[in-house]
Amino acid sequence: MHLPPWLAHALRAQRGPIPWSAVVRGALSAGPLLLAGVLADRTSLGVVAAIAAMLAGINDRPGSRRVSVKRIGVPALAGAVGMVVGTYAGEYVGAVALTVLLTFVGLVAGGISAVGPVASGAGTQLLVASAIGAGMPLPDEGWLRAVAYLGGGCWLLALRLALPTPGALAGDFRFDGEREAVAAVYEAVADLLDAVGTEHATGRRVALTAALDHAQDALTGPRLRRYASSSAERRLHAQYAAALPLAEAATALAWAEEAVPGRASAGPRRLGAAVRENTHTGPLPAPNRSGPALRALDDALLRAAEAFDRGRGGDLHTRPRTLRDLLRSAFGAGGREYGLRVALCFGASAAVAQALHHSHWYGEHQHWYWLPATAVFLVKPDLGPLASRVLCRAAGTVLGALVFAGFALVLPRPEGLIALVAVSGALIPVATRHFAAQTAVVTVLVLALVMVGGEPQASASRIAETLLACAIVLIVGHLPMPGQRGGTVRSRLAAAGGAAQEYLAHVLRETERPLPRGAESAVRDVRTEGTPPEDTRALRWTLRREAYRALAEARTAITLAAAELPALARHSEGADEIVAVLERIVDTTTACAVHLDDSGRLTPEQVHRLTELLDELGRLDEGRGRVEIRLPEVPLAG
Secondary structure: OOOOHHHHHHHOOOOOOOOHHHHHHHHOOHHHHHHHHHHOOOHHHHHHHHHHHHHHHHOOOOOOHHHHHHHHHHHHHHHHHHHHHHHHHHHHOOHHHHHHHHHHHHHHHHHHHOOOHHHHHHHHHHHHHHHHHHHOOOOOOHHHHHHHHHHHHHHHHHHHHHOOOHHHHOOOOOOHHHHHHHHHHHHHHHHHHHHOOOOOHHHHHHHHHHHHHHHHHHHOOOOOOOOOOOHHHHHHHHHHHHHHHHHHHHHHHHHHOOOOOHHHHHHHHHHHHHHHHOOOOOOOOOOOOOOHHHHHHHHHHHHHHHHHHHOOOOOOOOOOOOHHHHHHHHHOHHHHHHHHHHHHHHHHHHHHHHHHHHOOOOOOOOOOOHHHHHHHHHHOHHHOOHHHHHHHHHHHHHHHHHHHHHHHHHOOOOHHHHHHHHHHHHHHHHHOOOHHHHHHHHHHHHHHHHHHOOOOOOHHHHHHHHHHHHHHHHHHHOOOOOOOOOHHHHHHHHHHHHHHHHHHHHHHHHHHOOOOOOOHHHHHHHHHHHOOOHHHHHHHHHHHHHHHHHHHHHHHHHHHHHOOOHHHHHHHOOHHHHHHHHHHHHHHHHHHHHHHHHHOOEOHHHHHHHHHHHHHHHHHOOOOOOOOOOOOOOOEOO
16 A cells, blocks of 8 residues: 555655764754853843754754855854844834734745755745744844854854864865765766666666765855865865766766676776775776777776876866846746745734734743744745645654653753753754654754743643644645746756756757768767867866756655645646656767767767657647757768
8 A cells, every 4th residue: 555645755754874973063052052141141142042053953964064154154144134133023013014024024035945955944044033033032132132143053053164074084174075975976977887778777877966966066165265275175176077077978878778898887986985085096997998988988087097196176067056047046936936835824824823922822921933933844845745744843843842841840940951952952963854853853942942041831832833833834835826836846847948958059069060071980080189178078067967957956846746735746747757858858968978079970869869859848848838948950970
């Protein structure tokens, strides 16, 4: 018996080793900040800083230090802005005006969240902090609360930058996640080569794309200088850049399903080990040049060995997103639907909370902000399917509230509660693997913070407000919206189609290079003369990376949409077939690029495959207008 997709998603948890370094950072974040506030007789500021550290801990995911600056710092800054807005709005405007303002903040934050993962984290903290600032009864000025909030987020970021991680102890302290990420790319190339001609080839190519995305993110975070500023960093950049032609050749081999010698994967594996251990590559396997893709693979191995020896740096093959791109994401179909959904849920929960608060349903408790803050985590589409989020949130809150109620009966105050906050902070990195577990840990931590701040035990009201927020989000989440539904999936498909079109057009422009005059025997010498300039090749790899990344993002959005309840899942029907065809188009384009480097012309089979795939794409998307790719005229090999 198969479970419904939304229930199967709710029961699914991530697996992997315990991130002990993140556990240590979590233990040293919220608890010590709260203790410092209590000792300094500024408990309220300590509570605010601890909340910020807790939310930063949720964003403290595996990756390099450089990535953590954006992943933790940008949301913390957005949360500080939300704290200022919420505090002064809560002090100087009435209930109706406050609800309208929070609804507008929800609209802005929802649209921003459609830009990407970091922007989504920033939108989440903007909303949560604005609700806390408006509703939490604290004696401090708004700007002081914002400073405390920003300080809490920066404290965890400082721990991330300063403390060593297991991956850094064996090598350069600066490159813990970066070195591991680049090594994983070479290993993914080797795995794909091993799977050529088998049913596992497609999955291995997807894994290679994920490894390249992860390595690219790990190396392109913020730095003081535009270019790599040390020999070690330049060497690591060169090693990443050298993996791109290897990935291209391996993808072409998988597309052609050519027989690959068993030793073909040995070279990339040795390169991966050299990156991880920061050593020389040693001898690489002898070349096998029986076909265009194998010749490309061997040439890429030779260039990689040279890059490893010289380590002069390399292009990371990224193009910064322009302001126009960001605005298109925020105000396009996906951003509009996302923003409206978040605004309605956040505004409705704030309105209900205000009504209950002013009718004294809360009694002496002053935490009406819990209702809209809970709705934020429930309504965020990138956190998982709606029904799954609601189920996990309800179960996690009930469990966490009951656990805290037991601890509150026996723990001394405030030292016992401070210790509980520290333990909960340490558990967050492990609990993030499942939304219900994360909710339970966060519930315990927040209830402990509230009690340290001077309010009575509030487990019962926390459960009631969470269940009320679940009902609001379920209702609003299924309301009809203006325009076409499935805006997130549509926008991701459009982005993937556009990236595939740009990559295809660039590769096929290379067919304009004529074959040299002479006998047919001269074709074997065209490789050298026909090889595109390095800047053209670099642009090709950049476009290839963008196409595969856009496809991966579309696949993720489709998977989440398909796990919704049937009323919502039906709006994404057929999208998985479209993205599968787009992936085959990009794979075929990659194979064409490798063949063009070798001979300067496409074969009739390659053009036929491209034409078939584009026709299939047109049939699947007929009348929907989600993607459109055209095949330029191309000369064929004679």
